[in-house]
Amino acid sequence: MNLLPKTATEFGSTEYWNNFFKKRGKQAFEWYGEYPELCGQLHKCVKPRDEILMVGCGNSKLSLDLYDVGFKQITNIDISQVVIRQMQEANKLQRPEMLWYHMDATAMNFSDEKYSVVLDKGTLDALFTDESEDTLATVRKYFSEIARVLRVGGRYVCISLLQEHILKEVLGFFPENEFVLRVVRCVEAEQKTADSSSDGTSMPVFIVVATKFKKLPMKVYEVCLAGEQVQRVQKPEEVVLSVAAAQKASMVCNGLVRGSIVGMKEVSLDLHRPGEEIPRYTIHVLDQKPVRGNGKYAAFIVPQGRETEWLFSTPQGRQKLLGSASHDRLAIVSMHRGQVYANWDAVKDELAESVKSLAPHGLHSHIPYLSLGSEVGRRETIFKGHSALSGDYIVEEILGNDNKIFRRLIFLSNQFVIQSEAAIKQVKGKGKSKESKKVIDPGYLACQHHLYMTIGVHLALGLESGAAENNVMVVGLGGGGLCTFIHECLR
Numbered sequence: 001m002n003l004l005p006k007t008a009t010e011f012g013s014t015e016y017w018n019n020f021f022k023k024r025g026k027q028a029f030e031w032y033g034e035y036p037e038l039c040g041q042l043h044k045c046v047k048p049r050d051e052i053l054m055v056g057c058g059n060s061k062l063s064l065d066l067y068d069v070g071f072k073q074i075t076n077i078d079i080s081q082v083v084i085r086q087m088q089e090a091n092k093l094q095r096p097e098m099l100w101y102h103m104d105a106t107a108m109n110f111s112d113e114k115y116s117v118v119l120d121k122g123t124l125d126a127l128f129t130d131e132s133e134d135t136l137a138t139v140r141k142y143f144s145e146i147a148r149v150l151r152v153g154g155r156y157v158c159i160s161l162l163q164e165h166i167l168k169e170v171l172g173f174f175p176e177n178e179f180v181l182r183v184v185r186c187v188e189a190e191q192k193t194a195d196s197s198s199d200g201t202s203m204p205v206f207i208v209v210a211t212k213f214k215k216l217p218m219k220v221y222e223v224c225l226a227g228e229q230v231q232r233v234q235k236p237e238e239v240v241l242s243v244a245a246a247q248k249a250s251m252v253c254n255g256l257v258r259g260s261i262v263g264m265k266e267v268s269l270d271l272h273r274p275g276e277e278i279p280r281y282t283i284h285v286l287d288q289k290p291v292r293g294n295g296k297y298a299a300f301i302v303p304q305g306r307e308t309e310w311l312f313s314t315p316q317g318r319q320k321l322l323g324s325a326s327h328d329r330l331a332i333v334s335m336h337r338g339q340v341y342a343n344w345d346a347v348k349d350e351l352a353e354s355v356k357s358l359a360p361h362g363l364h365s366h367i368p369y370l371s372l373g374s375e376v377g378r379r380e381t382i383f384k385g386h387s388a389l390s391g392d393y394i395v396e397e398i399l400g401n402d403n404k405i406f407r408r409l410i411f412l413s414n415q416f417v418i419q420s421e422a423a424i425k426q427v428k429g430k431g432k433s434k435e436s437k438k439v440i441d442p443g444y445l446a447c448q449h450h451l452y453m454t455i456g457v458h459l460a461l462g463l464e465s466g467a468a469e470n471n472v473m474v475v476g477l478g479g480g481g482l483c484t485f486i487h488e489c490l491r
Contacts, residue, residue, distance in 0.1 A: 032122055032159050032205045033189030035065035041186050045155050045209045046071070046117050053115040053149065055105040056123030059083050063119070067095050075115075077103040106141040113151040120158040128166050136169070143173045150212045158208040159186070162243055171236040174210040175219040182209045182222040182230065183239055185246060187353075194257075200361035201254040204246050229274040253357045260287045260329075260360070266315060271354055280339050281351065284332045285358050286322045296363050298327040299355045300370045301347060303377030305398025305406075307334040313416040325370060331358050337394065337415065341376045382407075397424065405438070409479050420479025421446035442488040450482045457486055 035042075046052065048070045054063045057076035067074055078084050081102045088100045103109065105123065128139050146156050156174070160166060162183070174181050186205045193202035223242045224230045233239060252267060261267060266286045270279035300321065302312045311317040312334065322330045333351060341347050348369055355367060383395040392412040400406050405424040411417070423444035429435045445451055457472055472490075474483050 032161070033186065033192055035062055037188040037192045038062070038159065038186060038207075039065075039069075040188060041184055041207050042066075042157065045157055046119070048072070050116040051075075051114070052117045052119055053077070053110070054119045054121075055146075056120065056126065057083075057087070057100075059087060060121060062121055063098070064091065064095065067098055072097050075099040075101065077101045077105060077108070079104055106138055106145060108145050108149060110149050112148055113154075114149050116151050116154045118146050118150055118154070118156045120156070120160075122159060124158050124166060124170075125160050125163075128163075128169070131165050139169060140173065143169075147174075147177055147179075147212065152212055152214050154212050156208070156210040156212075158210075159189075160206055160208060161203055162206045162208070162247075164240065164244065167240060167243055168236075170208055170210075171221075171239060175221065175236070178213045178216050179210040180213065180216070180220040180222070181239075182211075182224065183207075183243060184209065184223075185225040190250075200257045202250070203254075204243075204250045206243065224274070226272075226274050231275045256285060256358050257361045261285070262287045262289055266318060269354075269358075271351075278338045279336050281336065281354075282334045283354065283358065284318055284334075285329065286318060286332070287329050288322055290328045291326075293326070295327040295368065296365070297329040297331075297359050298325060298368045298370055299331045299333060299351065300325060301344075301351075301376070302332065302334045303372055303375060304335050304341065304379040305377050305396075305400065306372065308408075308410075308416050308418050327368075329358075329360055331355055335376065337379065337381070337396070337410075337412075344371075344376055347376055387411075393419075407440075418446070420481055422479065422481050422484075440484065442484045444481070445485050446481055450485065453482065454486055454489060458489065461490070 032038075046066075050071070051073045052063075052066070052071060052075070054074060054076045057063055057078050058080070063074050063076055076084075076087065076099065079102075084100050084102045091098055091100075106127075124139070124142070127135070127142060129135060150156060156179070158170075162170075167183075171181065184207045186207050189205040190202045193205075194200055219236075221233050221236060221239050222230050223233060223239055225242055225246050233242070249269060252269065255261075256267060264287075266284045269283045269285075271281040271283065272279055307313060309317070311321055312332065318332055321332065333355075335341055335347070359367065378399040379396055380398075381394050381396045384392070385394075386392050390411045390413065394410050394412065395407060396410060397405055397407050407422045407424050408418050409420040411419055423441040424438045425441045426436045427439050429437050445454075461472070472486065474486070477483065
């Protein structure tokens with residue numbers, strides 16, 4: 001039975017929706033999730049005392065579920081007379097206070113400022129099928145009617161996929177008409193869709209909350225796309241970019257869920273906390289041809305300070321790590337400078353949903369977390385500076401293998417490359433205190449080729465043994481590790 005439109009433009013026609021509900025009968029059709037997935041966000045902006053107008057109600061159960069949990073003042077309207085008759089008949093005994101009207105949401109006959117909430121679940125998306133002049137005129141009439149029937153302090157709550165043309169029109173209308181605009185991502189609805197879909201994929205679902213004011217001193221834009229933290233941004237373009245980033249990341253995740261990337265480049269994602277510029281994690285996802293006895297999928301957490309090693313910092317190294325991990329897919333997670341990580345369990349908990357979203361379809365088993373140990377590693381920044389030539393840099397100390405401490409110079413423009421490295425050792429102090437202190441180990445060389453350079457210097461000096469004075473010039477001092485080693489050897 002053909003229940004979905006052949007072309008997007010059919011979504012806006014009364015005839016389509018009358019035929020749709022005749023074919024579907026009493027079976028509810030839910031856009032973008034149901035009450036259990038949406039209630040966590042809806043209850044933040046809709047209260048039992050509100051007078052609620054549900055526009056384009058269809059035969060969705062959302063308003064019925066709201067009524068059953070205590071929201072008694074609900075009016076439902078729809079352009080389809082067929083579905084209004086169906087819903088009136090189905091609910092007249094069980095939900096006697098609920099009202100149902102056959103009405104066009106772009107030309108409502110309610111009085112001004114009648115409602116405190118206008119609730120829209122997919123109606124805007126159904127109306128805004130293209131960017132033609134006729135469609136834009138219809139959408140703008142719809143927005144104007146919403147603004148008219150809402151009281152001051154009232155909220156337009158719209159559940160939508162927020163395609164770019166829809167979001168831009170929302171941003172162009174509501175802030176210009178004294179509304180505070182907030183965009184919230186509803187992850188629970190996405191997860192339910194992914195769990196119930198045949199291929200395990202879903203699209204990002206957003207809730208727009210536009211709150212009406214008499215007069216605002218400035219335009220207010222807010223986003224909440226991860227967790228509970230609401231971030232206020234200065235420009236509408238920032239909202240567009242934030243939503244687009246979430247949608248692109250979802251496309252990447254959907255692609256990984258649907259199929260393998262064997263023979264293709266690894267997929268990389270940065271994970272940020274809301275409002276932070278510095279990534280908290282970087283995840284590289286790699287696939288190899290299925291091997292009998294291998295696990296399907298695992299995550300590998302790189303300890304802090306080890307991310308610069310060849311095995312973790314290069315595509316070739318990560319391929320080698322994949323080959324030795326005994327899993328067909330591996331998500332390699334690196335932690336970033338400027339971030340604090342409490343412990344192994346806290347990192348796993350924080351990564352859990354993101355790692356799960358990158359799993360291949362049909363994986364129901366526990367996802368193992370691999371690493372070089374059960375610690376997140378230790379990294380301490382001991383100096384920050386700026387170079388006119390190379391930009392910002394830091395000197396940091398990390399805890400390496402066998403609890404050895406290394407001090408490194410890192411240019412932040414290329415964070416996965418160590419410019420210079422020295423080993424640190426603890427020596428007992430002199431005097432009364434006898435406190436140990438850190439000193440550079442002059443016998444440590446960070447690079448293998450430095451050893452051959454030192455041998456070359458030694459041989460050259462041997463050839464000049466009859467000279468009164470032997471001078472050595474090193475071009476490119478770096479952090480001085482090579483010079484210190486040569487000096488120690490020739491002293």
